Amino acid sequence: MATSSIANKMNSSLGRTIKTVTVIGGGLMGSGIAQVAAETNHQVIIVDQKQEFLDKSLNIIQTSLKRIIKKKFEQDQQGGEKYFNDVKNRIKTTTNINDAVQSTDIVIEAIIENLETKQKLFKQIDQVAPKHTILTSNTSSLPITEIAKDVQRQDKFGGLHFFNPVPVMKLLEVIRISGTSDETFQTLLNFGKALGKTTVSCKDTPGFIVNRLLVPYLLEAARMIERGDATPEDIDTAMKLGAGYPMGPIELLDYVGLDTSKYIVDGWKKLYPNEPSFQASELLNKIVGEGKFGRKTGAGFYNYKK
Ligand SMILES: CC(=O)CC(=O)SCCNC(=O)CCNC(=O)[C@H](O)C(C)(C)COP(=O)(O)OP(=O)(O)OC[C@H]1O[C@@H](n2cnc3c(N)ncnc32)[C@H](O)[C@@H]1OP(=O)(O)O
Numbered sequence: 001m002a003t004s005s006i007a008n009k010m011n012s013s014l015g016r017t018i019k020t021v022t023v024i025g026g027g028l029m030g031s032g033i034a035q036v037a038a039e040t041n042h043q044v045i046i047v048d049q050k051q052e053f054l055d056k057s058l059n060i061i062q063t064s065l066k067r068i069i070k071k072k073f074e075q076d077q078q079g080g081e082k083y084f085n086d087v088k089n090r091i092k093t094t095t096n097i098n099d100a101v102q103s104t105d106i107v108i109e110a111i112i113e114n115l116e117t118k119q120k121l122f123k124q125i126d127q128v129a130p131k132h133t134i135l136t137s138n139t140s141s142l143p144i145t146e147i148a149k150d151v152q153r154q155d156k157f158g159g160l161h162f163f164n165p166v167p168v169m170k171l172l173e174v175i176r177i178s179g180t181s182d183e184t185f186q187t188l189l190n191f192g193k194a195l196g197k198t199t200v201s202c203k204d205t206p207g208f209i210v211n212r213l214l215v216p217y218l219l220e221a222a223r224m225i226e227r228g229d230a231t232p233e234d235i236d237t238a239m240k241l242g243a244g245y246p247m248g249p250i251e252l253l254d255y256v257g258l259d260t261s262k263y264i265v266d267g268w269k270k271l272y273p274n275e276p277s278f279q280a281s282e283l284l285n286k287i288v289g290e291g292k293f294g295r296k297t298g299a300g301f302y303n304y305k306k
């Protein structure tokens with residue numbers, strides 16, 4: 001029988017309790033992470049570059065919360081209103097990173113998928129955050145070890161990879177690097193549980209578990225369109241009805257964001273140029289070049305504008 005090299009279960013009493021959470025980047029993922037953290041009684045601060053992005057983030061959270069409350073408090077309007085306000089009151093926003101990390105237990109970075117930008121950000125945070133603060137990245141594809149390259153507190157660094165939409169998807173991939181202490185790793189596993197997620201762990205390997213399998217599949221679907229093998233609609237219908245996936249691969253590319261998908265492939269191609277399943281899709285590059293990033297911009301492979 002195979003034995004697991006990355007233990008996903010340790011002594012849960014080893015970890016510390018996370019009470020305050022700083023989410024950097026309030027886009028698709030950051031807003032979902034902030035929402036789930038606030039819904040599970042954590043105090044949350046979201047940081048983004050401009051107030052308008054923070055306003056957009058709060059809008060995403062409010063829309064999602066309303067969907068949840070509609071079901072959860074179907075017969076209890078007052079309870080629903082209280083839940084909505086309580087969650088909202090646990091979330092603050094700022095454009096000042098240094099302020100946002102002053103007294104936080106954990107930083108979850110969910111900014112653009114670019115190695116240099118993430119490295120620069122963590123170098124800055126490492127200098128200003130309190131000693132006990134754990135630093136994590138929600139990267140889809142970049143090595144956590146590389147992201148943490150310029151950080152002194154290697155023992156308090158790890159990967160927390162959430163899935164889109166965060167309030168719905170139950171999985172959290174928890175990644176440790178060689179310097180991550182047992183206490184930090186256990187704290188991250190406990191935190192995942194506190195967020196209501198099921199945790200899995202793997203080596204700091206490209207795409208971790210899910211994206212290592214998912215992204216090559218998504219890219220091959222785009223290449224099928226390029227080759228004229230099938231239409232986007234038929235590819236999506238085929239994978240939904242023939243393989244039981246909730247979304248077809250082309251719909252899912254639009255849902256993840258075509259810009260983010262391109263960053264993932266570009267990053268992998270740079271780091272692993274000879275890996276055949278990490279080759280770019282010309283069609284994906286062309287659509288991104290036209291400024292169509294998928295659902296979030298109203299157009300991608302499909303058009304979402306009404
Ligand atoms: C790129 C990376 O690094 C990693 C990734 O994230 S890869 C992407 C991973 N995500 C996926 O693969 C998503 C695949 N798609 C799905 O699972 C589903 O299509 C979906 C959950 C997104 C939507 O489900 P659906 O059945 O098509 O639509 P819909 O009926 O609107 O939603 C289903 C439920 O989720 C809820 N929901 C959907 N989105 C929501 C959101 N943002 N917030 C709150 N609730 C939401 C709905 O209210 C609904 O709840 P009930 O069934 O209890 O009524």
Ligand SMILES: NC(=O)C1=CN([C@@H]2O[C@H](COP(=O)(O)OP(=O)(O)OC[C@H]3O[C@@H](n4cnc5c(N)ncnc54)[C@H](O)[C@@H]3O)[C@@H](O)[C@H]2O)C=CC1
Nearest residue numbers: 025026027028029030048049110111112113139140164256
């Ligand atoms: N979209 C997806 O399905 C998933 C994405 N991820 C990862 O999460 C991260 C974020 O992705 P998305 O939320 O989809 O992107 P997004 O484009 O929706 O949001 C990114 C946000 O970060 C902000 N930002 C960029 N640089 C910043 C900086 N230096 N400081 C503060 N804020 C900054 C942007 O203004 C934007 O609001 C990426 O690393 C991505 O690979 C992980 C899981 C799933």
